[in-house]
Structure formats: C-alpha cells, structure tokens
Amino acid sequence: AGLGRTSGPNYGRWVASDNWVRAALAMPFDDEPGGTMLYSTGSTHLLSAILTRRTGRSTLELAREWLGPQEGFSIAAWDRDPQGIYLGGNQMAMSPRSLLAFGELYRSGGMSRGGRQLVPADWIKLSWHSRTASRFTGDGYGYGWFIRQIAGEAVFYGWGYGGQMVYVVPGRALTVVMTSDENGPAGRSGHRDDLHALLERIIEAMKHVREARSN
Incomplete structure (x- = not known):
C-alpha cells in the first residue's frame, strides 16, 4: 500500500x-x-x-x-x-490440524477433501505469483504467501509470529505445519532459518525414499 x-x-x-x-x-x-x-x-x-x-x-x-x-x-x-x-x-x-487443512486446500488447487471448489484455482495461482520481495530475507511475496526455493523445490509458506509455519510444496504433493513458542521473534533469533532447514531435511528424505523405491 x-x-x-x-x-x-x-x-x-x-x-x-x-x-x-x-x-x-x-x-x-x-x-x-x-x-x-x-x-x-x-x-x-x-x-x-x-x-x-x-x-x-x-x-x-x-x-x-x-x-x-x-x-x-x-x-x-x-x-x-x-x-x-x-x-x-x-x-x-487455529490448531495444527486446522492449519494443515488450510494448506492442503491451497495445495489441491482450492478443492476441498470432499470435492468442492472452495477457493478459485486462478486465485491460488495469483496468490503464489511473486510481486515483491522481503528486504529482510530476499524471499518473494505474493498475496499473503512467501515464496522461496528449498531443496530444489518451489515452496510457498505462511509465517506467523514466533515461527508458526505452514509450508506447501506442490512438486512433492506435500504440506507441512510447524508450531513454535509464540513469545519470541523467529526472524532475528535465527529460528525461522532452523525451520526452513528442517523442511529441507524432510524434502530430502522424501527424495531418498522415492529413489529407493524406484530402484
């Protein structure tokens, strides 16, 4: 604005x-x-x-x-x-389960688990289009979503104070929720970067499992 x-x-x-x-x-x-x-x-x-x-x-x-x-x-x-x-x-x-349901709704293109289109798919695409960048992290920012590459995957994430995170990784059909102590900032403390690193390990583990199955 x-x-x-x-x-x-x-x-x-x-x-x-x-x-x-x-x-x-x-x-x-x-x-x-x-x-x-x-x-x-x-x-x-x-x-x-x-x-x-x-x-x-x-x-x-x-x-x-x-x-x-x-x-x-x-x-x-x-x-x-x-x-x-x-x-x-x-x-x-919101409980972690509720935050996960929200992330899954976006990952599925706005389609509910029951098969109803609750959010227009075109709106999700617009929301995940980077329109600016954070001067603190360099991450892209769409409509309410931060955007970055983690473990070679495009990741869209919501970041709440203290490190309340919802990550959506469409390329891995993956949604991850992480909750943290809400009494301290996650950015200045480095905690946010620790959460990103944890997601990176999760994605890498998924890749290894998939490679093992294909072999």
Missing part, C-alpha cells in the same frame, strides 16, 4: 490505538503504492475492514462459511479491534 508499517516496532503503538483502521490509514506514505515491500499487519487489517463493510458480515463468519467445508478446518477464536473488526493478520486460534 505504500503506507508506513504497523508491524515491527510500530505494532504495540498501533494496537494500543482506539481505532486500528484509522491509525493504519493515518500512517505516512513511506513509498508509492505498489512500490517496495512494507510488511504491515495494518494493511491486511484494512482488508478485513473492507470485507466487513462490503458484506455486512464479520471476517470470522465469512471464513467459517467459505472454508468451513474443508475437513479439519476451524477457527476457534480470533481477536478483534475496538470497533469489533477481526484482526486481519494474526491472532487466529
């Missing part, structure tokens, strides 16, 4: 404000819209506010209706801002 970030050092001040939408919109422009990546939870919260305004329904209600038919998916609770808008970026109470 080009707006100044509400994440990182600005996050505490932002969530302490009495109106998160207005506070996000009041941030000064740090770049032109469509410019360099400015990772900001405020931007995704604005999407939640837009959905709520346009549909007249809460983001949680929409998520449960649109994604609820996916077996295993559920959101038990979700934090809201002072106006009651669900936080469009984090603080969703």
